[in-house]
Amino acid sequence: MANTRTKFDMISEYLARSHDGVEAATLYRKPGLRRNMEPFALFHRDGMAFRLHGRTLVSALALPGAQPFDPLTPDKPPPGWPGWVWVPPSQMIRWDRLSTEALRCLREANEKSRVSWKTPEPMPP
Numbered sequence: 764m765a766n767t768r769t770k771f772d773m774i775s776e777y778l779a780r781s782h783d784g785v786e787a788a789t790l791y792r793k794p795g796l797r798r799n800m801e802p803f804a805l806f807h808r809d810g811m812a813f814r815l816h817g818r819t820l821v822s823a824l825a826l827p828g829a830q831p832f833d834p835l836t837p838d839k840p841p842p843g844w845p846g847w848v849w850v851p852p853s854q855m856i857r858w859d860r861l862s863t864e865a866l867r868c869l870r871e872a873n874e875k876s877r878v879s880w881k882t883p884e885p886m887p888p
Contacts, residue, residue: 845880
């Protein structure tokens with residue numbers, strides 16, 4: 764099994780190769796991914812942080828060990844920046860999907876120009 768940094772590097776190379784405008788870069792003094800200069804994923808403390816919205820954000824936050832994340836002050840406790848969620852190494856198997864979802868969320872935000880990065884309210888009972 765690959766270590767977490769190797770997994771991040773594999774995801775970075777794949778997304779940069781297969782999607783226009785995506786590149787690996789140093790973001791907030793951490794290795795990360797951006798599309799057209801906008802960050803959507805970071806590697807921090809052997810885990811990955813993703814910028815998501817809607818159901819994808821809710822699903823990511825429900826993963827064991829996942830927590831809200833602030834890319835500027837990553838060691839600060841939640842609430843973090845809206846839309847950012849850190850996913851621990853124990854959930855590394857889900858990083859591929861979350862990376863492509865973060866890219867999709869960023870594209871939607873650019874196309875629709877109004878996307879809420881806040882966690883949606885739960886459905887009423």
